[in-house]
């Protein structure tokens with residue numbers, strides 16, 4: 253539901269059903285709402301059958317890349333005699349995204365149950381839940397819930413009496429956007445600086461502590477108990493015309509919008525209706541100018557692209573962007589696009605881990621050039637320079653943070669070029685003091 | 688990670704002594720017991736570095752060089768390695784900060800909804816000269832931070848461990864009253 257707002261009749265409420273219901277937070281409360289039946293059922297199945305079920309459902313990663321979840325699990329080696337690890341990515345730091353926080357705040361046991369099922373399926377006895385350090389409430393709630401799940405016997409040496417060991421550890425991050433990148437997160441978990449690793453090896457071969465590891469986003473794992481209980485066919489049927497994008501997705505809507513919040517939709521739901529109907533549309537007298545649909549790391553869409561775009565993985569790509577994490581940043585006609593793009597570039601420059609030259613230099617230089625344009629000191633050739641820089645930052649680095657900085661810059665210049673030109677020609681008053 | 692606290696404010700003010708005071712071990716008693724408990728949850732001791740640093744910061748308010756050396760000794764790491772890790776993350780303080788540490792998000796989604804005005808109001812009302820500086824009375828330090836993962840509740844701020852949503856300039860005075 254659109255927490256903090258009441259559920260909208262056009263939402264498909266699965267993961268968010270108990271947002272705002274404090275009674276769902278305790279173990280007892282979760283069990284009364286049907287919780288832990290899925291874990292019980294999964295523990296009675298062969299691990300591979302659980303993986304196949306998830307494969308069959310069509311569930312894809314909700315952390316940004318959209319990789320098929322069951323397929324990822326199936327990459328884990330079998331009978332290799334090594335410890336396996338499950339890592340839950342709860343670093344949620346992608347600007348515009350605030351869904352994992354609500355899952356953990358309201359339904360901690362939904363996540364614990366999903367993690368336990370996934371751990372069982374991939375043959376892991378230990379699951380680390382890496383929560384960003386600033387999430388003080390989710391950290392407290394998740395820590396209490398894990399302790400309760402141990403006390404109730406759902407976790408520990410014999411999860412729900414199955415004879416299977418499932419341990420769960422909450423790990424607190426310490427402030428670094430880059431630690432959301434899966435291999436940076438693993439380094440951080442090992443007590444290192446959060447630098448992304450060169451792949452291969454992929455996590456399923458050598459992940460955290462050098463052992464086979466599966467890493468999934470909070471929302472991905474929270475969907476798993478529902479698939480186990482209601483079946484792969486039910487989940488797969490949750491699609492609006494595109495069989496490659498199945499299930500429900502929490503969309504965090506923020507920015508210039510009347511009712512910011514998390515809306516749970518069936519994938520394929522019209523983006524325009526999501527913005528104007530579910531989230532209440534623009535402030536009075538305002539019109540839609542742009543949307544960044546997948547967290548700040550994806551290309552900017554203009555109002556025309558939003559008009560007939562179904563909200564799912566493939567269709568958003570066809571309309572010039574990506575679903576990403578599902579954090580939708582809405583901008584109305586009062587928005588200074590150049591200023592917003594500069595602010596995003598500054599974010600990436602600040603968060604670059606500085607390992608790769610193209611990223612370290614590129615994010616800083618991009619920010620400087622945009623600053624100069626905003627200060628009324630831009631030159632006509634600056635737009636080509638920005639595009640050139642972006643080109644050099646795309647597809648050439650260890651992780652995609654560098655590409656993420658280029659995405660709003662390139663799409664912004666393509667779609668809102670006249671706004672840049674207005675600053676460069678001095679037709680528009682400088683927005684920043686000279687640097 | 689380029690703009691770290693260390694460069695942003697002069698050391699000296701704030702709590703619990705400066706650099707001159709001899710280092711009193713932190714990882715003792717109850718704190719040590721909590722750390723030892725953590726050793727059982729990870730296959731390596733090094734994995735307890737971030738948790739150990741949290742324990743130090745909880746106890747002392749910041750992480751001094753001697754404290755880093757102490758953590759290094761307990762975990763079998765070098766002080767230089769520990770310092771490299773401490774300075775990578777924005778939430779660890781390598782200098783004393785005010786009695787209350789305030790983090791305010793100004794990233795684009797919040798920026799669209801007036802976060803910069805909230806930040807200015809926080810600076811003004813706390814008496815902090817600039818971002819990263821501690822107020823003359825030692826009560827507050829204000830830091831601008833990137834997305835706090837609560838963009839639907841602009842502007843979120845963290846005061847110590849209290850996460851506060853929907854902070855507008857007109858709410859600032861009332862909120863600060865709660866932190867003497």
Ligand SMILES: Cc1cc2nc3c(=O)[nH]c(=O)nc-3n(C[C@H](O)[C@H](O)[C@H](O)COP(=O)(O)O)c2cc1C
Pocket residue numbers: 312313314315316317318319341342343344345346429430431432433434435467468469470472473651652653
């Ligand atoms: C710079 C960067 C930041 C990321 N931040 C997050 C994050 O905060 N949370 C998350 O789940 N995934 C994040 N990801 C994606 C992860 O690397 C990874 O794809 C994801 O955790 C896999 O889980 P999934 O398959 O369930 O989506 C980030 C990726 C990059 C490159």
Ligand code: SF4
Pocket residue numbers: 430447448603604605606607608609611612649650651652653654
């Ligand atoms: S692309 Fe940037 S953030 Fe990613 S590894 Fe390279 S320097 Fe670090």
Ligand code: FES
Pocket residue numbers: 347348349792793794795796797798833834835836837838839843
């Ligand atoms: S941008 Fe402020 S919380 Fe996300």
